[in-house]
Amino acid sequence: MTDVSFVRSEMLPEKAPPLSTTGPVGWLRENLFSSVANSVMTVITLVAIYQVLAVFFSWAFQSTWEAESLSQCREIFAATGVEGAHGGACWGVIRERFSQLIFGFYPVELRWRPVLTFLLLLAAIAPVLFTWAPRKLLYLTAVFPFLGAWLLWGGAIWNPLVAMAGFAIGFFAYRFVSGAFGPLIGVICAALAPVIWWIFLAGPVAGLLTSIIPLGIEAVESRNFGGFMLSITIGVVAIGASLPLGIVLALGRQSDLFIVKSLCVGFIEFIRGVPLITLLFVASTLLNIFMPPGTNFDIILRVMIMVTLFASAYMAEVIRGGLAALPTGQYEAADALGLDYWKAQRLIIMPQALKISIPGIVSTFIGVFKDTTLVSIIGLLDPLGLSNAIRADQDWNGIVWELYGFIALMFFIFCFSMSRYSMYLERKLQTGHR
Incomplete structure (x- = not known):
């Protein structure tokens, strides 16, 4: 007997979506050319971007890195045929003053210290920001604020150690006071004790320790x-x-x-x-x-x-x-x-x-x-x-x-x-x- 039903007995294989709706073409049609107004705005915007980038790249790449002054830049541009006094970028100022823009007036022979501090900073924040970083680096995270300040400013090693002692004083103040007077009084004492230590006692204690055991590195002034x-x-x-x-x-x-x-x-x-x-x-x-x-x-x-x-x-x-x-x-x-x-x-x-x-x-x-x-x-x-x-x-x-x-x-x-x-x-x- 012949099967004359209009019901399909098997599923048709899936067909790929039209090329105009997928890939880069589909993205362009959906986001940039979805309507006449959108297409006009896209064309106008692209022309404006091209005009700006053309001028910028012409200025940025028609440049010189060798000049040691602005007048030398202009002489080089005139010799190479770059139109106008400011027709090219004078990147020589970046080459000559790069270290000053990065380090200021930090002594040249001591610039390894801020570089080391920055590298230690990256290592210290790694376990805080990323789960794949070794958890043991958290010890570095805890001491980095004091270690980094000591590397940058220098001076006696006792200054960061005395500053760290303030947090230990706050911890023990909370432990002893909260047990006797309650957690609120403990928190207040834990906040006040380090402040009193840092303002009134840390300086004299650090000076005393420095006079007894003078350990430290060369100090650098904030200026x-x-x-x-x-x-x-x-x-x-x-x-x-x-x-x-x-x-x-x-x-x-x-x-x-x-x-x-x-x-x-x-x-x-x-x-x-x-x-x-x-x-x-x-x-x-x-x-x-x-x-x-x-x-x-x-x-x-x-x-x-x-x-x-x-x-x-x-x-x-x-x-x-x-x-x-x-x-x-x-x-x-x-x-x-x-x-x-x-x-x-x-x-x-x-x-x-x-x-x-x-x-x-x-x-x-x-x-x-x-x-x-x-x-x-x-x-x-x-x-x-x-x-x-x-x-x-x-x-x-x-x-x-x-x-x-x-x-x-x-x-x-x-x-x-x-x-x-x-x-x-x-x-x-x-x-x-x-």
């Missing part, structure tokens, strides 16, 4: 710091210290204790309501007034403190947003498990809040690193401050774009790297369904 070394130093300290301070301020702002909440709210709102440049002027001129007589408070240290406090106030609001975005059920689950406040924050609440806040945290970090250029206004020779000093030289008077272009490129590399890491971390911690 020799400059260039990207100064920007990275201030940026790393502000970024590293503002995150834990921001967490403490965010938790304090949500505290049920009226005094704690009022202090945190007042600090956050005051700092966020004052421009950073104002705080830097306070650090450079007024902060010594509030210190004990005879205290020599390093200008770079003062700037680090002010930039850190400024960043921590913004960080607190970012983290508070993450805490507010967390479902109430997470707090109820922590209570149902019988966890106390600190265990709930450490194991359940804060990890999720930080995950939610990753874009805002990294954005704050990038902003802080870029804001380090403001220190040039108070006389510190960061890359922008050095560029002004270089242009004041008679040999390079009048050169602008090459210096600013190089500085912009270096800042872009650092900031773009932080942005890429943020996206990597978000993908790594992605647990929801899209």
Whole structure:
């Protein structure tokens, strides 16, 4: 009997999608040429980009690296037929002043110390940023702030050791006081004891130990710091210290204790309501007034403190947003498990809040690193401050774009790297369904 049914008895093989909807052609049609208006805007934009890039590459690659002054650049351009006095880039200024833009006026024979510090920094942050890094490097992470400061500024070995002792004093103060008077009093004593030690006792103790056993390396004054070394130093300290301070301020702002909440709210709102440049002027001129007589408070240290406090106030609001975005059920689950406040924050609440806040945290970090250029206004020779000093030289008077272009490129590399890491971390911690 002949089968005359219209129902197919087997599945047809799948066919490849049309070429116009897949691959580069499909992407172009969907994103750039999806409509007449979109196509017109794409063509206009491409023409504008071509015009800009053509001029830029013509200027950047019709250049010279050999000149030792701006006048020599112009002579070389005239001899090679480059039209106009500024028809090509005079990269000779970068070649001649590269080490100064990186290290400032740091002694040449001691520049191995900031290089070593930067390499140790990369090793110290590796276990914090990446899970594949050896966990033993966390010991280096713990001591790096003191080791790095000692390598950069030099001096007696007892200075970083005495500074480290402050944290040990705070730990033991918490252990002894919290057992007798409760955890709140213990936390207050743990915060006050190191501050008292650092301000009033650390200096005399370090001086006494140095007089007994004089061990150390050659000291370098802060006025020799400059260039990207100064920007990275201030940026790393502000970024590293503002995150834990921001967490403490965010938790304090949500505290049920009226005094704690009022202090945190007042600090956050005051700092966020004052421009950073104002705080830097306070650090450079007024902060010594509030210190004990005879205290020599390093200008770079003062700037680090002010930039850190400024960043921590913004960080607190970012983290508070993450805490507010967390479902109430997470707090109820922590209570149902019988966890106390600190265990709930450490194991359940804060990890999720930080995950939610990753874009805002990294954005704050990038902003802080870029804001380090403001220190040039108070006389510190960061890359922008050095560029002004270089242009004041008679040999390079009048050169602008090459210096600013190089500085912009270096800042872009650092900031773009932080942005890429943020996206990597978000993908790594992605647990929801899209």
